[in-house]
Amino acid sequence: MSKPVDVLIVGAGISGLSMAVHLQRACPDHRFAIAEARARAGGTWDLFRYPGVRSDSDMHTLGFGFAPWRGEKAIAAGADILAYLDEVIADQGLAPHIAYGTRVLAADWRASEALWHVTLADAAGERVERARFLYLAAGYYDYEEPYQADIPGLERFAGPVVHPQFWPPDLDWSGRRVVVIGSGATAVTLVPALAERAAHVTMLQRTPSWLVAQPSVDRLARALRRILPEKVAYRLTRWINTRLHVLVYNRARKRPDQVAALLTRRLKRALGAAYDPRHFRPPYPPWEQRLCLVPDGDLFRALREGRAAMATGAIAQVEADGVRLQDGTHIPADILVTATGLSLAIGGKIALSLDGAPVDWAKRWFYRNAMFSNVPNLAVVFGYLNASWTLRADMTADYITRVLTEMARRGADVAVPVRSDDAPEKAVDPTFGFSSGYLARAAPLMPRSEAELPWRLNMDYLADLADYRKRPVDDGVLRFGKAGQSPVEQGGELP
Template sequence: MATHNDSPNFYDCLIIGAGISGINVAYRLQEQSPNQSYAILEARDSLGGTWDLFRYPGIRSDSDMYTFGFEFYPWKEYRTMADGASIKQYLKDAASTFGIDEHIRYRHKLLAANWSSDQQNWSLNVDTPNGKKNIRSRFIVFCTGYYDFNEAMPATIPGIEKFQGKVVHPQFWPEDLDYKNKEVVIVGSGATAVTLLPNIAKETNKVIMLQRSPTYIAAVPQRDNLSYWPAKFLPLSWTYKLRRIQFLILPFLFFKFCKAFPDRARKLLKKGAASQLPEGYPLEPNFDPSYGPWDQRLCASPDGDFYKAIKDGQAEVVTAHIKQVTEKSIHLEGSDRVLTPDIIVTATGLKLIMAGGTKLSVDNEPTEVSQKHLWKGAMIEDVPNAAVVLGYTNASWTLGSDATAQFVTRLLNHMDKNGLSQAVPKVDPKSGMQDQSVLNLKSTYIVKAEGSLPKAGNKAPWLPRSHYLRDLWEMKFGSITHDMQFSRIST
C-alpha cells in the first residue's frame, strides 16, 4: 500500500490532531510501518490537544499518568496525576525525542474529506495559513477526541441569561478572570468541577459546588508507594514497567469489583469520603449517589484536595435543582436558601462530536457517522481506509489510543504486503445485530450526545471497547477480515 507518489501533498497516512492520540499513532507508524509516509494536521498553533485548549485553574489528568502516558515514553515523575502544563510539556518532549514534531502541520484545519473509489485515496479540503489546500492520502486516522473544541455543551439553566455577574464555561476560561475574594458557584459535579473547586477555593471568599445529584469522589495518593520503594533497588526501566503494570491491573480489578458488588463498593467509597470530611459531617445528600459506582465516571481527588477544601471551610457542596437564576442570585427548588454568587461556572459537561466535525463523504455521498457502527471500536462502517481513536471511560484514554494505533499499523502492513488498496468494514445484514451504546456510561452529557455518536453492536467485531489488554490482543492478533471487505484496485 505504501505510495511512491512524489507529491508533497500526498501521503500514505494522515493523522488528524496533534494531541496525545496523534502522537501515539505517529510513533507506532514510525516503529511498525516505517515505509509509510505520514503527516499530522493540527488545527491549532500548538500540539497538546486538550492540554493546550483547557486553561482553567488546576486543569489536570483524571487518570494516573503511568497509563495515561505512553508505553514507549514512560512518565518518570512520582506524581500519580499531573497538571495540564506538565502533561503538555511531556507531550512536547515525546514528540521531539522521536522526531514526530517534524511531521506536524500547524494551523491546518480539516474541513471535509471525500474518499474516491476511482483514485483509491482520500481528498482532504484543508484550511491553512496560505488558504485552502487539497491534500491526498491513502489512509486517514482521526485523533480528534470525542468533544467539540469550538463549542461547549449549552447549559440548560433557567434564567442564566439574566445573570449580571460573570458566567464562565471551563472550556473557555478567561485568562484575566478575577475570582479573588469573590463568591463562586460551580454548577456541575463531574471531573472538571471536582478539579476546579479546591484550586480556586484558596483565593475565593467561598466556592460552592451546586450539583443536581452526588458523585463518587475517591481520594488518590499522589505518590505511589507501592512502586516508590522498590525503585530504590531496581533498575529504572524495571520501575517504569512495574508502575504501568500496577496501574493497568489494580484499577481494572476495582472497576470489576464495583460492577460485580455495587452495594459493597458503594459502602467502601462512602466510608472513604467520610474519612476525608470533617468528623460527623453528614454524607446525605451530598455524598450519597443514587446510582452504582461506575454507572457514571468515578472522580479522583489527588491527596483528597477536594475534601480538604471543605474541611478547611473554603468550600461547600449543595445538592439541589436550580429553580431560577435572577440578576444577582440562584434560587433552588424545595429550599429557602438563596445563593448570591459573583461568578457562575457552568461545568455541566462537553459537547460530544466525532472526527472533529469533519464532513465525511464516500464518492461524494455524505456519510452520517451517527448512523454507523464502529468496527472493533476503531473503523467506521462503510467508510474505507479510515480509523477513529476512541479511548476508555473507565481507564486512561491513551490505552484505547494505543490499541487503535497498533491496529492501524497492522492493517497498513497487511494491505501493503498483499497489494490491497481498500479496506471497508461492513455489517452482515443477516447477523441480526442489535445496537449498543459505544460509550458505557450514563453521564448526562453522554446520554445527550447519543444521537451524534456512532453506535456499537452486540456481536463481534462491532462490540464496544471493554478492557485494554483484551482489546490490545484483539487489535494485534485478532481477525482483521471478519466483516471487512478488501479490494485490490489498480490506480
C-alpha cells in the first residue's frame, strides 16, 4: 500500500478542479490526488453531449473566481466549457494529479489511524489507497442511472427512445418528427437545437415551467473588458451578476405575483401569437423551481416560426407512431426524447463507513454547507440551486483549505463537526423550499439541515459569504484531535 495522500479529491469536474487549485495555492505542502471515473475531465460537461447543451448560468459566475472566462458568449456551449476546463488543467499543472478511469467504490474511516481507506477500481482491478482527508466533488446526481419516468406504453413505440443523459452520437433526426417529453432546462435547450434539422419538434410537458430570455453575450462584461484589465473586469462582472441574480431571486420570493406578471409580459412580447397561457403559465410561483433560461430567445423563435410547438397535458399512452394524451390528442413522432430529469446521488454513490459502520446520510447534519455531523476529515460539494454551481465550489474549496491549514497549525490529525443532540424535530424541509421533482424524490436520502447556520446547507450565497468571513474555522463546533481519540460517530467530544 502506497503512502497516504493528504487529500483525495473525487471527481475532476468543476468542483474537483476548484479544490485542486485552491489546495496548490493555500496548502502547497499537501499532497493530493484526483480520482476521476471518466476517461477525461469535465464531469457534467463531459457526460452531457445532447444537441445544444450549454450553461444555464452565465460564465462569469459559472467560471472559476481564479480563472477569467474569456469567451465571447456568457451563455456558453458545452464544448466551450470543456475547453475552458482543459485550459485550467493545463495552466495550473493539474494533469499529473488526475487518475482517469478510476472509480471510488468505498471509503472506510479508521479512527486508530485517522485515515480513510479508499477502495478504487480501474482497468487493472481494485486496490485500496489511504487518504488523510476525503473531498467528494462528484456532483449531486447519478451519472449511471438517470430518472426514468413511468410513461405508459413506452415499450410500444416503434422508433428510437433517447434519454439526453446518454445521447447516441450517431442519431440522425434530420427531417423527422421529434417529441421531447419534459419541461425543464434540458428540454428547453434541446427543442430549438433539434428544430434546426427536424421536420418538427414538439415539447410535451405535464406542467409549464417559467421561462426567461437572456442575451448569450454579456454586453456589460464586453464593455468592461475594453476599459479595464482582464482580471479586474472579470471580478467586477462576477460581482455585479451575482448580486443581480440574488436581487431577482429575493424579489421572486417576496413578490411572486409581481415577478410572475413581469415574466408573463416578457413572454407575450417574445412569443407574440404563439403565446398561450396553457403552455407558459406554471401553477407555481417563479423560483419555486429554477427558472429556465432561453438564450437569445432561441426557443421562442422556433415556436414563432412553426418549427416547434408546445403541448401540455398528461400522457394516456405511447403508441407505435406517437403519443396520445388523456384528452385524446395524438402527437405524431418518429423519435421520442425523455428529458424527464435527474436522480440525485449523495456523495457520488460511494459506500462510506466509519470503522466499518455504514454512514446513513439521512441521519447526519450538514455543517457549514460542506461537512457532516460526526464525520471526520470529509467534505462534499453540493452547489446552489438558485445560483451558479461554481460559487459554492469555490467557496467550499476555500473553506476546506482553511480547515486543513488550521489542522496543520495545531498538529491535528482529525477535524470533525461534533453534534451530540440528534433532535430530528429541528430539521427543516430538505428540498429547501423548491418543488422540483428530483428534489422531492431525493428528500428521504438527504442529510438534515436546521433553519440557521452552521448546521445547514444554505441557499443564500451572500449570507454564506458573510458567514465564512465572520465565523472562524475554530468555532467551537469543529473539533480537532489526534488519531485514536474518541468515537466521533456517536457524537462524543474530542479531548
